[in-house]
Amino acid sequence: xxxxxxxxxxxxxxxxxxxxxxxxxxANTVVQQGHSGPTHxxxxxxxxxxxxxxxxxxxxxxxxxxxxxxxxRLLSYALEEHLVGDxxxxxxxxxxxxxxxxxxxxxxxxxxxxxxxxxxxxxxxIGRPLRRLCSALETVPxxxxxxxxxxxxNCVLLRPGLEPAIALDVPTQDATLAAxxxxxxxxxxxxxxxxxxxxxxxxxxxxxxxxxxxxxTASLPLRIEPGPAWHWWEHVDATSNLLHGEFASRQxxxxxxxRFRAPATIVAISAAALFAVxxxxxLGQRQALAxxxxxxxxxxxxxxxxxxxxxxxAQLGRALDRARRQAGQxxxxxxxxxxxxxxxxxxxxxxxxxxxxxxxxxxxxxxxELTGLLTRLSLHGINAQARDGSLLLSAAPQP
Numbered sequence: 001x002x003x004x005x006x007x008x009x010x011x012x013x014x015x016x017x018x019x020x021x022x023x024x025x026x027a028n029t030v031v032q033q034g035h036s037g038p039t040h041x042x043x044x045x046x047x048x049x050x051x052x053x054x055x056x057x058x059x060x061x062x063x064x065x066x067x068x069x070x071x072x073r074l075l076s077y078a079l080e081e082h083l084v085g086d087x088x089x090x091x092x093x094x095x096x097x098x099x100x101x102x103x104x105x106x107x108x109x110x111x112x113x114x115x116x117x118x119x120x121x122x123x124x125x126i127g128r129p130l131r132r133l134c135s136a137l138e139t140v141p142x143x144x145x146x147x148x149x150x151x152x153x154n155c156v157l158l159r160p161g162l163e164p165a166i167a168l169d170v171p172t173q174d175a176t177l178a179a180x181x182x183x184x185x186x187x188x189x190x191x192x193x194x195x196x197x198x199x200x201x202x203x204x205x206x207x208x209x210x211x212x213x214x215x216x217t218a219s220l221p222l223r224i225e226p227g228p229a230w231h232w233w234e235h236v237d238a239t240s241n242l243l244h245g246e247f248a249s250r251q252x253x254x255x256x257x258x259r260f261r262a263p264a265t266i267v268a269i270s271a272a273a274l275f276a277v278x279x280x281x282x283l284g285q286r287q288a289l290a291x292x293x294x295x296x297x298x299x300x301x302x303x304x305x306x307x308x309x310x311x312x313x314a315q316l317g318r319a320l321d322r323a324r325r326q327a328g329q330x331x332x333x334x335x336x337x338x339x340x341x342x343x344x345x346x347x348x349x350x351x352x353x354x355x356x357x358x359x360x361x362x363x364x365x366x367x368x369e370l371t372g373l374l375t376r377l378s379l380h381g382i383n384a385q386a387r388d389g390s391l392l393l394s395a396a397p398q399p
Contacts, residue, residue, distance in 0.1 A: 002025075002026045002046070003023060003024065003025055003026070003031065003043075003044045003045050003046075004023070004044060004045070004046050004048060005021060005022075005023050005024075005042065005044035005046070005047045005048070005128075006021060006022050006023075006024065006048050006049075006050060006233045006236060007019060007020075007021050007041075007047065007050070007128075008020040008049075008050050008052050008136075008232055008233075009049050009051050009052060009055075010052045010055075010154075010155075011052075011053050011054070013119075013122075014118075014122045017037035017038060018035060018036055018037045019035065019036075020033075020034075020035050021033065021034060021035070021036070021041055022233045023042050023044060024233070028237070030233075038126045038128065041128070046131045046132075047123065047128045047129065047130055047131065048130060048131055048132040048133065048134075048236070049119065049123070049130050049132070049133045049134075050133075050134055050135075050136050050139065050232060050233070050236060051111065051119075051133065051135050051136060051242070052136045052152070052155060052232070053154075053155045053167055054155075054167040054168075054169055055111060055112075055115060055135075056109050056110065056135040056136075056167075056242075057083075057109070057111075057137075058095070058107065058108075058109050058135065058137040058138070058164035058165055058166075059079065059107070059108055059109075059110065059164060060105055060106065060107050060108075060164055061075070061078035061082070061105075061106055061108065062078070062100065062103040062104070062105055062106070063075070063078060063097075063103060063104045063106050064103055064104070065102075065103075065104060071094070072092065075087070075092055075094075076088065076092075079092075079108070079110065083110065085112075087110075089112060089113055090110040090111065090112060091110070091111045091112070091113050091116050091242065091245075091246075091247060092108050092109070092110055093108065093109045093110075093111075093135075093240050093241075093244065094106060094108050094240075095107040095109055095138065095164075095240045107164055109135050109137065109240065111135070111242060116242070116247050117247075119133070120133075120243075120247060129249070130243065130249060131243075131249050132241050132243060132249065133241065133242045133243050133247075133249075134236060134239035134240065134241060134242060135239065135240075135242065136167070136232065137165040137167060138165070138235075138238070138239035138240060139232060139235045139236060139238075139239060140157045140158075140159040140165045140235075141159070141235055141238075142159060142162055143202050143227070145196070145198060145199045145200075146198050146199055146200045146201065146202045146225065147159060147160050147161060147187075147202065147222065148201075148202045148204060148227065149180070149202065149203050149204065150204045150206075150230045150232075151176065151203065151204065151205045151206060151209050151230060152206050152208075152209065152230065152232065153206065153208055153209060154169065154170065154171055155167060155168065155169055155170065156170055156176055156179070156180070158180075158183065158184075158187065160187045160191060160198075161195055161198060162195070163191065163192070163195075166183065166187070168180075168183060177220075181220060184220060184221050184222060188222075198222060199223070200223045200224065200225040201220065201222040201225065202225050202226075203225065203226055203227055204227045204228055204229065205229065205230055206229070206230045206231070207229060296312060297309065297312075300312045300315075300316065303316060303319060304316070304319055334355075334358055334360075334395070335355045335360060337395075338355075338360040338382065338393045338394070338395070339353070339360060341377070341380045341381070341382045341393075342360070342362060342377065342382065342393060344380060345373070345376040345377045345379065345380040345382065346373045346376055346377065348365070348368060349365075350362035350363055351364065351365060358394055358395070359392055359393065359394045360392070360393040360394070361387075361390055361391070361392050362390060362391045362392075363389070364389060364390060364391060368389075370386040370389075371386075373391065374386060374391075377391075377393065381395075382394075382395070
């Protein structure tokens with residue numbers, strides 16, 4: 001059975017090591033919960049954290065359509081007017097993105113890099129490396145037509161409809177009402193024009209907090225409506241994981257590898273089988289080629305006994321031509337050889353060409369001086385005879 005230990009990390013941790021935690025089983029059922037320091041946390045297979053309070057900020061910005069690699073740069077530019085400090089000091093996590101008027105309305109959670117480094121280093125030091133870390137702002141669910149207010153100790157989380165949640169640090173109940181009295185009108189005025197006014201403010205209170213006085217809440221601009229009890233761990237699985245990029249969790253990568261291990265193994269086995277089949281096929285072809293080469297050598301030795309095989313194909317071709325000529329047949333290159341020799345010796349382009357019985361007959365232009373042509377052809381090893389204004393060429397007999 002896989003168990004998960006969820007740790008609620010407030011802004012005072014680890015200076016104040018005692019914090020809320022809950023142990024869940026594989027079915028997400030609460031096995032145990034408490035409030036203590038790390039030495040008293042129960043054993044679990046994995047450990048996950050929830051950044052509570054105002055340690056993170058959830059914003060929405062409008063970005064132009066762009067490749068994914070350009071998103072960090074565009075986010076930094078868009079967040080400059082929303083953040084007090086330099087965006088480069090913040091760790092950014094995109095939560096959602098959808099088109100709006102040729103732009104993309106993009107949600108992003110920002111957490112100080114220094115705080116991320118401190119939290120992760122502390123959990124690693126106590127032997128509880130985090131597999132996952134999320135913001136408490138994303139744990140507040142939406143309610144149809146109503147805004148949601150989650151009340152925790154020293155903190156309230158306001159979820160104005162589908163827009164990002166807001167964290168308010170409030171040390172007392174009176175401070176909670178004062179913060180809501182100033183925050184709600186601002187949130188109502190800044191809501192998107194396409195968003196309808198909420199019908200009520202649904203109040204979800206943690207078991208450790210007192211219920212606000214009904215008379216004191218009457219001055220708020222929204223009607224208060226009681227909702228289910230607030231449990232900070234209930235909606236953790238619907239949140240975005242802050243551990244990515246430079247803060248990526250080793251346990252998260254191992255878990256991803258576990259999910260892909262079986263498919264990767266199947267792919268590896270298939271690739272190995274395909275390689276073996278291809279290798280067998282190649283070896284078979286090499287064997288067949290070797291047999292063909294051996295057969296060619298045997299045929300060459302039978303056709304030309306005692307002749308070294310330098311260029312077997314050319315040698316066999318010449319032997320075949322000789323055999324054909326001895327049998328009164330034409331060689332494969334008789335016509336071309338005679339025609340090439342004529343053009344090389346005389347340079348005169350024939351008007352007509354005919355080839356028969358090893359003799360090439362060329363019809364030459366009128367007024368061609370045949371005597372000089374016969375001399376030049378004989379120097380090229382061609383037997384030439386003049387006949388009725390034409391030349392009859394044949395190979396000169398070998399001495």
